[in-house]
Amino acid sequence: MALSSALSMAATISQTKALDLTTVADPLQFRRAVNLTDGTTAGKADKVFHDRRTLAASATEDLDLAGALLDAFGAAITFVRVKGLFISAAAANQNNLVVGNxxxxxxxxxxxxxxxxxxxxxxxxxxxxxxxxxxxxxxTAGTGDVLKVANSGAGSAVTYDIVIVGASA
Known part of the structure; x- marks a missing residue:
């Protein structure tokens, strides 16, 4: 099974100010991208996990990055290196999503x-x-492999999307 990944972050911003005889503009295009081919060395990745998940009110979950997550085909994933991590909290959430610790x-x-x-x-x-x-x-399997995700409060569930791209060696 081969993996090809294009990871990116981008912001396009335009700021203007009208002066007496002209309008001054400050356009900004900020983009960072990484293209990863299949493998485990620099510039490569061979594992991906993605999911939409829901946590009950006040709930937490521990995502074990070394052996407990399943890929889209049902195979266990063991990340040794994470090359990209993306998390998005649903707009309809009432509570915050807390990641880490x-x-x-x-x-x-x-x-x-x-x-x-x-x-x-x-x-x-x-x-x-x-x-x-x-x-x-x-x-680090067994000592440094758990990513905690938590619902910040009571009263309602939270939903989030997560994508992790990484390497098995």
Missing amino acids: ATSNGWATLLNATGTLTLRPGASVGAMAGQADPTAYVV
Whole structure:
């Protein structure tokens, strides 16, 4: 099974100001992209996990990046390196989605041991390793492989989409 990935982040912004005789413009196009071919070294990935998930009110879940997640074909995935991570909280959520700070075996290479990201309803976040980065975001099975995702409050469930692209070696 071969994997080909094009990961990107982009922002196109145009700011203008009318002056007496002209209008000044400040256009910005910010784009970062990584194209990964099949494999496990720099610039390559061979595993992907993607899912739409729902957490009950006040619930949390631990996503084990080394052996517990299943790919689209039902095979267990063991990430050794994460090359790209994208998470999007549903706009209809009433509560925030909190990512990170697992109490045991936390995957700390992106957010450190106790770091978290809070995604308000409709918010998205993404991180990509550089094209030439041979290390990316390391996953250590059994000691550093759990990504915690939590519903920030009571009263209602939250839904989120997640995509993880990485390598098995």
